[in-house]
Amino acid sequence: MSTASWQDWLDRGLGGHCALCESSLSGVALCTHCRHSLPALPQPCPVCALPMQAFCAHPAGWRLDSLYAPFIYSGSVSVLIGRLKFHRQRWxxxxIGRVLGSALSGHFDWCMPVPLHRRRLAQRGFNQALEIASGIAPSIDGMRLVTGGLQRLRNTPPQAQLSVKARKTNLIGCFAVNANVERLRILLVDDVVTTGSTLTALATLLQQRGAAHVGGVAFARAIGRHAIKV
Ligand SMILES: [Zn+2]
Ligand SMILES: [Zn+2]
Incomplete structure (x- = not known):
């Protein structure tokens, strides 16, 4: 994790109370206890974001060229994600997007949030990946936030509720690309990466359509026993 930028976020403060336990605070976003409770991913692989020793083989069928996800999806990180998604704390x-953007390296032309199906978007009222992407895009020179370029055609059940085999079937033909992405460097944005199968499906499509590079960014990565329901 790029500790400097996260520290900056934690120190800058978000408004009078801890974003996790809601104890009264001034000038910081998380109290000391909650700050130390955020589980950072140890030595993440720059391609698949799984913890690595000297070498990483990446999961079978992995298609992204790069993935940055600084935290493990568990504990207080899953609480923050829950607040964003289910308690409608869009801010x-x-x-999160601003801090992810300041920690990202590399050049990207387009920033594309993972789309929700229109029915799920209507239920939730907003796409959490778009909120994060809106924070990321201004932090990277020359990158454009493109919101209509990807479409989710089917309202599939959440991936984490399915077996590995069902996940693959579940995503065949699930997405469409509605933009010319030839020779572009694309950054896909999501809140959490569980198995990576959604990003893999999108990267496969974008690469078929001529994208030069498809990277991904998310707040958190599910690993091992933490690969749980969203
Ligand atoms: Zn706290
Ligand atoms: Zn890897």
Whole structure:
């Protein structure tokens, strides 16, 4: 994790109370206890974001060229994600996006949030990946936030509720690309990466359509026993 930028976020403060336990605070976003409770991913692989020793083989069928996800999806990180998604704290998405953007390296032409199906979007009222992408895009020179370029055609059940085999079937033909992505460097944005199968499906499509590079960014990565339901 790029500790400097996260520290900056934690120290800058978000408004009078801890974003996790809601104890009264001034000038910081998380109290000391909650700050130390955020589980950082140890030595993440720059391609698949799984913890690595000297070498990483990446999961079978992995298609992304790069993935940055600084935290493990568990504990207090899953609480923050829950606040963003299910308690409609959209500001949290933009703050997370700003910090992710300042920690990202590399050049990207387009920033594309993973789309929700229109029915799920209507239920939730917003796309959490778009909130995060809105925070990321201004932090990277020359990158454009493109919101209509990807479409989710089917309202599939959440991936984490399915077996590995069902996940693959579940995503065949699930997405469409509605933009010319030839020779572009694309950054896909999501809140959490569980198995990576959604990003893999999108990267496969974008690469078929001529994208030069498809990277991904998310706040958190599910690993091992933490690869749980979203
Ligand atoms: Zn706290
Ligand atoms: Zn890897």
């Amino acid at each position: 949290l998405g933009r703050v």
